[in-house]
Amino acid sequence: xxxxxxxxxxxxxxxxxxxxxxxxxxxxxxxxxxxxxxxxxxxxxxxxxxxxxxxxxxxxxxxxxxxxxxxxxxxxxxxxxxxxxxxxxxxxxxxxxxxxxxxxxxxxxxxxxxxxxxxxxxxxxxxxxxxxxxxxxxxxxxxxxxxxxxxxxxxxxxxxxxxxxxxxxxxxxxxxxxxxxxxxxxxxxxxxxxxxxxxxxxxxxxxxxxxxxxxxxxxxxxxxxxxxxxxxxxxxxxxxxxxxxxxxxxxxxxxxxxxxxxxxxxxxxxxxxxxxxxxxxxxxxxxxxxxxxxxxxxxxxxxxxxxxxxxxxxxxxxxxxxxxxxxxxxxxxxxxxxxxxxxxxx
Numbered sequence: 001x002x003x004x005x006x007x008x009x010x011x012x013x014x015x016x017x018x019x020x021x022x023x024x025x026x027x028x029x030x031x032x033x034x035x036x037x038x039x040x041x042x043x044x045x046x047x048x049x050x051x052x053x054x055x056x057x058x059x060x061x062x063x064x065x066x067x068x069x070x071x072x073x074x075x076x077x078x079x080x081x082x083x084x085x086x087x088x089x090x091x092x093x094x095x096x097x098x099x100x101x102x103x104x105x106x107x108x109x110x111x112x113x114x115x116x117x118x119x120x121x122x123x124x125x126x127x128x129x130x131x132x133x134x135x136x137x138x139x140x141x142x143x144x145x146x147x148x149x150x151x152x153x154x155x156x157x158x159x160x161x162x163x164x165x166x167x168x169x170x171x172x173x174x175x176x177x178x179x180x181x182x183x184x185x186x187x188x189x190x191x192x193x194x195x196x197x198x199x200x201x202x203x204x205x206x207x208x209x210x211x212x213x214x215x216x217x218x219x220x221x222x223x224x225x226x227x228x229x230x231x232x233x234x235x236x237x238x239x240x241x242x243x244x245x246x247x248x249x250x251x252x253x254x255x256x257x258x259x260x261x262x263x264x265x266x267x268x269x270x271x272x273x274x275x276x277x278x279x280x281x282x283x284x285x286x287x288x289x290x291x292x293x294x295x296x297x298x299x300x301x302x303x304x305x306x307x308x309x310x311x312x313x314x315x316x317x318x319x320x321x322x323x324x325x326x327x328x329x330x331x332x333x334x335x336x337x338x339x340x341x342x343x344x345x346x
Contacts, residue, residue: 001021001022001023001024001025001031001133001135002019002021002022003019003020003021003022003127003131003132003133004017004018004019004131004132004133004346005017005018005019005020005059005127005130005131005132005346006018006059006130006131006320006323006346007020007057007058007059007127007130008047008056008057008058008060009056009057010056011047011048011049011054011056012047012048012049014324015047015060015130015323015324015327017320017346018057018059020057020059020127020131022127022133022134022135023124023135025070025071025072025135026072026137027072027073027074027075028072028074028075028137028138028139029071029072029075029135029136029137029138030068030070030071030072030075030077030078030084030135030136030137030138030141031068031069031070031071031133031134031135032064032066032067032068032069032084032086032133032134032135032136032141033066033067033069033132033133033344034064034065034066034129034131034132034133034134034343034344035065035066035067035150035151035342035343035344036064036065036066036150036151036153036154036317036340036341036342036343037061037063037064037065037128037129037130037131037154037340037341037343038061038063038064038129038154038155038157038158038159038313038315038338038339038340038341039061039063039323039326039327039330039338039339039340039341040062040063040155040158040159040185041185041246041330041331042062042158043060043061043062043128043327044327044330044331046058046060046115046116047060047327054116055116055117055118055125058115058116058127058128059115059127059128059129059130059131060115060116060128060129060130061114061115061128061129061130061131061341062086062087062088062089062113062114062115062128062129062157062158063087063129063154063155063156063157063158063159063340064085064086064087064114064128064129064134064154064157065083065084065085065144065150065151065153065154065157066083066084066085066086066134066150066343067081067082067083067084068080068081068082068083068084069133071138072138075138076138077138077139077141077143078138078141078143082143083143083144083145083146083150084141084142084143084144085141085142085143085144085153085154085156085157085299085303086114086129086134086136086140086141086142086157087114087142087157087158087161087293087299088105088111088113088114088157088158088161088293089104089105089111089112089113089114089140089293090112090113090114090119090126090136090137090140091111091112091119091120091137091140092104092107092109092110092111092112093107093108093109093120096108096109098295101295102295102296102297102298103295104140104295104296105292105293105294105295106292106295112126113126114126114128114129115127115128115129116128129343130320130323130341130343130346131343131346132343132344132346139296140296142157142296142299142300142303143300143303144303145303145304145306145307146307147307147310148303148306148307148310148312149312151315151317151340151342152312152313152314152315152340153303153306153312153313154313154315154338154340155185155189155313155315155338155340156189156302156303156306156312156313157299158293159185159186159189159313159338160189160193160302160306160313161293161294161298161299161302162186162189162267162291162292162293162294163186163187163189163190163193163242163244163267164189164193164294164298164301164302164305165291165292165293165294165298165302166240166242166265166267166289166291167190167193167194167197167199167240167242168298168301169291170239170240170263170265170289172193172194172197172198172199172239172240173197173198173199174197174198174199175198176199176200176239176240177199177200177202177237177238177239177240177259178194178199178200178201178202178238178239178240178241178242179201179202179203179204179238179240179241179242179254179257180194180201180202180203180204180219180241180242180244181204181205181241181242181243181244181245181249181254182204182205182243182244182245182268183203183205183207183210183213183214183337184244184245184333184337185313185335185337185338186244186267186268187203187205187242187244187245188213188217188313188314188337189313190242190244191203191214191217191218191219192217192218192311193305193311195217195218195219195220196218196305196309196311199240200220200221201218201219201220201221202219202220202221202222202223202238203219203221203222203223204223204225204254205222205223205224205225206224206225206226207224208224208226210222211224213336231253231256231257234257235256235257236256236257236258236259236260236262236284237257237259238257238258238259238262239258239259239262239263240262240263240265241254241257241258241262241263241264241265242265242267243264243265243266243267243268244267244268245268246268246269246270246271247268247270248270248271248272248274249270251264251274251275251276251288252275252276252277252280255276255280255281255286255288256280258284258286259284260284260285260286261284261285261286261287262284262286262287263286263287263288263289264286264287264288264289265289265290265291266288266289266290266291267290267291276288313337313338313340314336314337314338315337315338315339315340316335316336316338316339316340317340317341317342318339318340318341318342319341319342319345320341320342320343320345320346323341326339326341
């Protein structure tokens with residue numbers, strides 16, 4: 001299947017037009033025309049080899065929303081014309097404990113990433129969503145509710161599930177106080193989800209100018225972390241705090257905001273390890289945890305939840321020719337709150 005897209009041909013090189021072949025449709029595969037592909041900050045890290053050696057040429061993109069164009073002979077989950085989403089991984093071993101439990105993101109053998117890796121045959125390089133077509137096994141794709149705008153759905157396939165999963169796992173709900181550190185591509189989704197789940201929500205941000213946006217998304221409180229002594233009156237106040245930023249922050253400050261049995265969940269990847277005082281955890285049986293995307297059942301659950309509550313990501317839709325500028329703006333946090341590529345224009 002001849003496919004047009006944009007690729008990085010070498011580390012830190014600008015993205016440029018690229019043509020390549022997708023695999024032939026297998027019996028359990030679904031083909032789709034990609035309509036929108038989100039730009040995730042992790043795309044930039046991998047394209048620039050900031051997370052270690054990468055595979056080039058690389059077609060990034062793991063926030064994919066489109067329309068089914070063809071189905072394999074044994075496919076039962078989708079039909080031509082269906083709205084379909086593809087996220088951070090496209091396969092897994094399918095037999096380990098996590099996979100059988102629907103937690104494919106924690107596959108014992110390692111999930112197969114949507115790009116910058118090899119498919120299960122160990123030879124085929126996986127190419128991502130900055131392209132006009134895609135082929136995937138039906139088990140690793142999800143149905144997009146009919147009432148949601150496809151451009152706003154694309155980031156849900158990574159940014160959305162990355163925040164929905166910990167909120168569900170740590171039972172954010174009415175009567176719980178939830179804090180969200182950062183109001184970026186991840187944080188704005190965490191805010192929307194926590195509010196929809198009924199929690200009392202506080203956004204912590206070093207950008208005071210984002211208060212109106214946070215309140216507009218339903219946040220009940222906004223704390224500017226630039227203010228001197230901002231944490232003084234918040235000790236032992238929160239059940240759950242989600243750290244969505246990758247910056248090197250003082251996690252001690254936030255751990256001290258947790259109630260008895262409260263949890264601080266790390267979602268962003270910092271450049272260096274955090275320093276944590278064990279006594280801060282021991283004193284109120286606090287937990288420091290991590291969470292990574294979600295499995296296939298939860299990904300569908302999240303989209304259904306979004307359909308019920310009319311939740312999508314706040315996006316700026318761009319043409320493919322603007323991708324390199326969008327990368328630079330993403331690094332500068334100059335986007336509200338996610339860039340999405342109009343993939344029909346590749």
